[in-house]
Amino acid sequence: MVDPQAPPPSLTALTTYLLSRTGKTARSRLAGRFAERRLRLWHHAVLAALADFGPHAQRELAVRLAVDPSDMAKILDELAAADRVDRVRDPADRRRVTVTLTEAGRALLAELDAEAAAVQDEVLAPLDGDEREQLNALLAKVFAHLTEPSEAPTAP
Amino acid sequence: MVDPQAPPPSLTALTTYLLSRTGKTARSRLAGRFAERRLRLWHHAVLAALADFGPHAQRELAVRLAVDPSDMAKILDELAAADRVDRVRDPADRRRVTVTLTEAGRALLAELDAEAAAVQDEVLAPLDGDEREQLNALLAKVFAHLTEPSEAPTAP
DNA sequence: CAAATTAGTGGGTGAACACCCATCATGGGT
DNA sequence: ACCCATGATGGGTGTTCACCCACTAATTTG
Numbered sequence: 001m002v003d004p005q006a007p008p009p010s011l012t013a014l015t016t017y018l019l020s021r022t023g024k025t026a027r028s029r030l031a032g033r034f035a036e037r038r039l040r041l042w043h044h045a046v047l048a049a050l051a052d053f054g055p056h057a058q059r060e061l062a063v064r065l066a067v068d069p070s071d072m073a074k075i076l077d078e079l080a081a082a083d084r085v086d087r088v089r090d091p092a093d094r095r096r097v098t099v100t101l102t103e104a105g106r107a108l109l110a111e112l113d114a115e116a117a118a119v120q121d122e123v124l125a126p127l128d129g130d131e132r133e134q135l136n137a138l139l140a141k142v143f144a145h146l147t148e149p150s151e152a153p154t155a156p
Numbered sequence: 157m158v159d160p161q162a163p164p165p166s167l168t169a170l171t172t173y174l175l176s177r178t179g180k181t182a183r184s185r186l187a188g189r190f191a192e193r194r195l196r197l198w199h200h201a202v203l204a205a206l207a208d209f210g211p212h213a214q215r216e217l218a219v220r221l222a223v224d225p226s227d228m229a230k231i232l233d234e235l236a237a238a239d240r241v242d243r244v245r246d247p248a249d250r251r252r253v254t255v256t257l258t259e260a261g262r263a264l265l266a267e268l269d270a271e272a273a274a275v276q277d278e279v280l281a282p283l284d285g286d287e288r289e290q291l292n293a294l295l296a297k298v299f300a301h302l303t304e305p306s307e308a309p310t311a312p
Numbered sequence: 313c314a315a316a317t318t319a320g321t322g323g324g325t326g327a328a329c330a331c332c333c334a335t336c337a338t339g340g341g342t
Numbered sequence: 343a344c345c346c347a348t349g350a351t352g353g354g355t356g357t358t359c360a361c362c363c364a365c366t367a368a369t370t371t372g
Contacts, residue, residue, distance in 0.1 A: 023179020
């Protein structure tokens with residue numbers, strides 16, 4: 001009795017295929033949970049960035065997260081409407097808007113972090129603690145390499 | 157001098173985040189290469205399934221790859237137009253169409269496999285042979301678990 | 313002070329994608 | 343023979359997503 005749903009072995013033999021598939025389901029499971037709160041993954045990313053790095057000018061946030069500034073404005077609209085962030089004009093440069101995490105925002109972030117951890121537990125269920133560390137270390141290496149593609153020589 | 161593009165550490169600490177990001181770039185890099193040939197990832201998957209499992213009824217192909225039958229028809233239209241597959245009506249059941257890989261299809265598959273391997277080499281560049289094996293083994297475990305979610309007890 | 317630049321915003325576009333439905337031909341069951 | 347189920351197909355829908363342009367307000371530069 002062979003599983004008729006089994007994907008072709010020549011694909012499952014590809015690490016990048018497994019990477020892509022598992023990454024996609026992890027992503028979509030978390031997105032599904034967020035959707036119940038009328039939130040998307042970007043909301044989480046923005047809150048996390050604010051918590052990690054402190055207040056940001058809106059444009060800096062957009063650059064950091066590699067989002068179009070126009071899209072960032074919409075994301076912040078939604079977060080601000082729920083009082084998760086404060087947007088105040090920078091008095092020194094009144095074009096700029098400084099975005100700050102509110103207490104409610106910090107609370108929401110904690111909940112979203114918990115959801116993310118729960119999904120991670122689901123996805124990584126078959127791995128024990130050691131294996132999870134290994135996986136994380138390997139992926140961190142790969143990710144670091146992907147985000148720093150151009151390694152310019154240190155200087156003439 | 158801090159990289160303003162660096163994602164929040166609280167995200168990069170999540171294995172699922174790394175999984176999702178690296179998977180996404182692997183996917184999109186390969187999709188980009190395929191696009192130069194006017195192909196999409198599904199074309200590769202279909203060819204691989206035919207090579208791995210031999211001729212299929214069209215519907216079985218759709219079920220196996222979890223694609224809507226209607227979309228499968230379109231994919232096969234394109235492959236058949238380029239003579240990569242043969243579609244012949246099953247004489248025993250003339251509703252069915254048996255899909256077979258042609259020689260040209262096999263040749264194309266070899267090229268696409270090579271592209272996939274090349275992308276994989278790019279993505280996994282920072283890992284040595286041992287690490288790649290580890291990563292593949294870990295992901296295979298996770299993937300197997302994700303594709304067999306409901307483990308029903310063997311009998312009442 | 314005029315001109316060019318930058319920050320934020322609103323609106324719109326187009327590709328990719330997964331889905332769903334209606335239709336037609338065929339086959340099986342009664 | 344008739345009715346229902348099935349395989350293939352064409353067409354269409356809605357969503358998500360990244361991206362881009364135009365506009366306003368504010369600042370910097372020459």
